[in-house]
Amino acid sequence: MKIQVRTLLIVLLLLLVGAYAGYRIILGGSEVPSSIGKDFHVQIPHNATFDEVVALLKKEGVVRKEGVFRQVAERMAYKQDPMRSGRYKIEPGWTVIHLIRHLRSGEQAPVKVILTTERTLEEVAEKVSRFIEPDAKTLEALFFNEAYLNKIGYTKDNLMSIFIPNTYEVYWNLTPEEFMERMILEHKRFWGQNDRLAKAKAMNMTPEEVYTLASIVEKETLKEEEKPTIAGTYLNRLKIGMRLQADPTVVFATRDFTTKRVTNYHTSFESPFNTYMNAGLPPGPITMTSISSIDAVLNHDKHNYTYFCAIGDGSGLHAFAEDYDQHLVNVRTYVRNLEARGLR
Structure with missing residues (x-):
């Protein structure tokens, strides 16, 4: 009898060890490695398949045991067609369940689009594409789409005026149209501040x-x-x-x-x-x-100034004049200053 009890206890112990090992494989065996650092993100594009997402996560070093990830992803109903797109921050040490739960939630990490003083719409498209999913050609196509421009009340010549230089927080996977909606909103907000609309109207x-x-x-x-x-x-x-x-x-x-x-x-x-x-x-x-x-x-x-020209002394400043005669005097001063600096 003692032998039977002892055998039963050994079997139960083995089952518990096996269950715990399985638990560790699922919850801990595929945890996100600490080597990715504390500011790591993955970007899942629009219309990606489950296999493409798995391949991306493996390439980025986030998923180490593909079989476990696939099994848990299916049980947690993460697998769908297409997959949820976006830019997600990944924390080192996450378990596979934590990783899948985060990706499934759609809780994105925003990006900061920085607009400064680009000269052309093509340059704007190129700059913005560095921060969001749509590429420069896709953005550019919208900027020059006549039907779209008519819809929002602009032309290709004056569309640049919609962009107010600033830093804007947006989601990486927003569409070109969604990006423009944000710019229109920021444009209206800007002109609604500091009596700008009233001042323009007065002029x-x-x-x-x-x-x-x-x-x-x-x-x-x-x-x-x-x-x-x-x-x-x-x-x-x-x-x-x-x-x-x-x-x-x-x-x-x-x-x-x-x-x-x-x-x-x-x-x-x-x-x-x-x-x-x-x-x-x-x-x-x-x-x-x-x-x-x-x-x-x-x-x-x-x-009453109607003329101005550079002073030419290296200061970057200008001389102003109310009439053409005074302007000519300023021009001669500019030339002399350039000659004195050996630039003419």
Whole structure:
């Protein structure tokens, strides 16, 4: 009898050891390795199959025992077609159950899209594609889709004015249309702050027109303190019907962004963006412009200047004039300063 009891106890012990081993295999055997670090993410694209997700997780080193992962994933109803997309933060030491539960929940880690001062819509598409799932070509196609632009009330020439430079938190797997919805929302929020809409209306300008003029100011100076003065100078030209004759607009028209000097080639180039040949504002911005330049237009200096030119002394500042004669004096000073610095 004692032998039978002893045998039974041994069998039970073996069963318990086996059960515990199985438990460890499922819960601990496929845990996320500590080698991945504390800031590790996986990106599961749209329309991925279960097999593709498993292959991705194995490649990233998150899944070590594929068979166990597949078995538990099916029991936890994680397997579906297509799989849930997104960017997920993975913590080292997670069990396979914890990993699957997290991926199944759809709780994504956001990304930060950083917009600065890209010059063209193509550059915007390229920049944004570094942060989200859609590639540059897909974004670009939407930016130039005439039906879509008509729907949101923009053209390919003025769409740039929708982008307000900032850092935006979004989900990695958002669609191009969802990205634009966010930009439209941020645009409305921006113009609803600090009386910007009221100030634009008082100037008889739309937000798009203010942005367009601000983009010229943006490229005319790197000095924040000069922006309101330059903005006021261009506004004075618009008031009297004088052409803006802004060098940055002809650089944009020709796409000759590496030029160091504007020549007759640039000023005679046929384009609606050429403000030497066309009166008024160009049909849209010539760059994504900073908030400071937008506010410089809205809060421009009141003066009688209609001309300005660089001083040429290396300060990056400009000399302003109310009439052409004074402007010529300033130009001669500019030339002398360049000669004194051995730059002419």
